[in-house]
Amino acid sequence: MSSGITLTAATRQSLLALQNTASQTSTVQNQLSTGKKVNSALDNPISFFTAQSLTQRSGDLSSLLDGISNGIQAIQAANQGITSIQSLVSQAKSIANQALSTQITTTGTASSAYTAPTGATSVNLYVNGAATSVSLASGNTIDQTISALNASVGAGSFTKSTDGTKIVINAQSDVEFKTSTDQTALGFAGNSTAGTTYGTSGSTVASVAQSSDLSVSGVSARSTLAQQYNSLLTQIDQLSQDSSFNGTNLIAGKGSNNNLTINFNPKGNSNLTVSATDETSAGLKLSAIQAGSLAGGLGQGNFLLNADINTTLNSLTNASSQLRTDASTLGSNLSVVQNRQSFSNNLINILDTGSSNLVNADMNEAAANSQALSTRQSLGISALSLANTAQQGVLQLLR
Known part of the structure; x- marks a missing residue:
């Protein structure tokens, strides 16, 4: 609606210029405060929605x-x-x-002299847990018996003493006897207490405790190492x-x-x-x-x-x-x-x-524009003042 006030063309032009400058100043100040040149779809729908899509991704x-x-x-x-x-x-x-x-070894010398068997017999042994039976013929000499034992246990495992009367064992294995009789048959001291258990899943047999004439080394050490090995397997399970x-x-x-x-x-x-x-x-x-x-x-x-x-x-x-x-x-x-x-x-x-390139403002440019618009606004005010000079002259005449 018109105000009913008559303004000269120069004055109106100056007002329009000031209004335009004010609008641009508002836009630039918004850019400076938000850091964006596109704040909503109204500013630039293509840039706004493209930037929004990029930001979401x-x-x-x-x-x-x-x-x-x-x-x-x-x-x-x-x-x-x-x-x-x-x-x-x-x-x-x-x-x-x-x-x-x-190394597992069984060593020792029989405490009694070897006596030839009066009839056919056998000596039952366990060599590293494997059952072994050594057959002896009636009247076998000490050399014949040693030969039969070595054939079953291993060459060089059995020898005779320096006087040739006793059996000596120096085996690279764990040699156990099934019964006390098997020990005494070769001249070793008998032992009636229970020893190591051997056998298969179908049958189980037990040896007697080792003769006091003999000693076995390495078996206990290997058993201890086996326990250490099993402990490491437990650690592997826990670590995993x-x-x-x-x-x-x-x-x-x-x-x-x-x-x-x-x-x-x-x-x-x-x-x-x-x-x-x-x-x-x-x-x-x-x-x-x-x-x-x-x-x-x-x-x-x-x-x-x-x-x-x-x-x-x-x-x-x-x-x-x-x-x-x-x-x-x-x-x-x-x-x-x-x-x-x-x-x-x-x-x-x-x-x-x-996304920033599409919507963010160039702050250097916005700052420069703000300075330019401030100068333009000052010039616009001066122009408006000049436009009103003619009317001010008429006012002076009326005075």
Whole structure:
């Protein structure tokens, strides 16, 4: 609605210029206060909605970075577990080698002179837990008996004393007697108390305690080493269970429930599944050394047999190979996840920069515009003042 006041054309032009300057000043001041040149869809709908889309995608990727970071830590925890388990396996291998190098011997000299049997008989022995029966003919001389014993126990295991009357044993094995009679038949002092139990799953037999004339070395030492080996297997199981991060354990057992899936985009169609492995003693196919032999006999365990120790060493070698393979796989997965983490960080930076370029104001330009508009406003006021000079002259005439 018109005010009814008559203004000259020059005055109106000056007012319009001041109004335009005021509007531009308001816009520039808004840019300076918000730091943006596009604050809503009204300012520039294309730039506003494009920037909003870029910002949303950046936010989605940022939310995935936490999952990626947790995935990296879970893989590193599993890798550290494998490294420590590898050390335990190497220690177990050292113990097995020590057991293998521990020599088992049975030594001693009969306290009584050898007496030839009056009839056909047999001497029942256990050589490293294996039942052995040595047949003796009636009237066998000491040399014939020693020859028969060596044929069953091992060459050089039995000899005779310097006076040629007593049997001497110097065997590279654990030699036990089934009964006291078997001991006295060769001139060794008898012992009636119970000794080591031997046999198979079908039948079990017991030897008597070792004759006081004989001594066995190495068996106890190997048994102690077997206990140390079993203790290391327990540590392997415990360590594999403890190698978790935020509830995720990649080496405690195979199975889809233990696998780790890391998403790299919001849709979930770009991801990596890290398969869990079993680095427990069972997963590494390492068995505890029991009282029974790995070959099936009772009483032959505890690293008594070299064959059992060699079987254990082969299992440890295979376990080391499995650990190296699994560690290599984890390392490859870790490299992929770290690469995607770096890619996501860089992409987020690109998206944020693109969004800023569309809506953020150039603060240097806005500051310069503010100064220019302030000068223009001053000039506009001066122009308006000049435009009103003619009317002021008429006022002077009226006075």
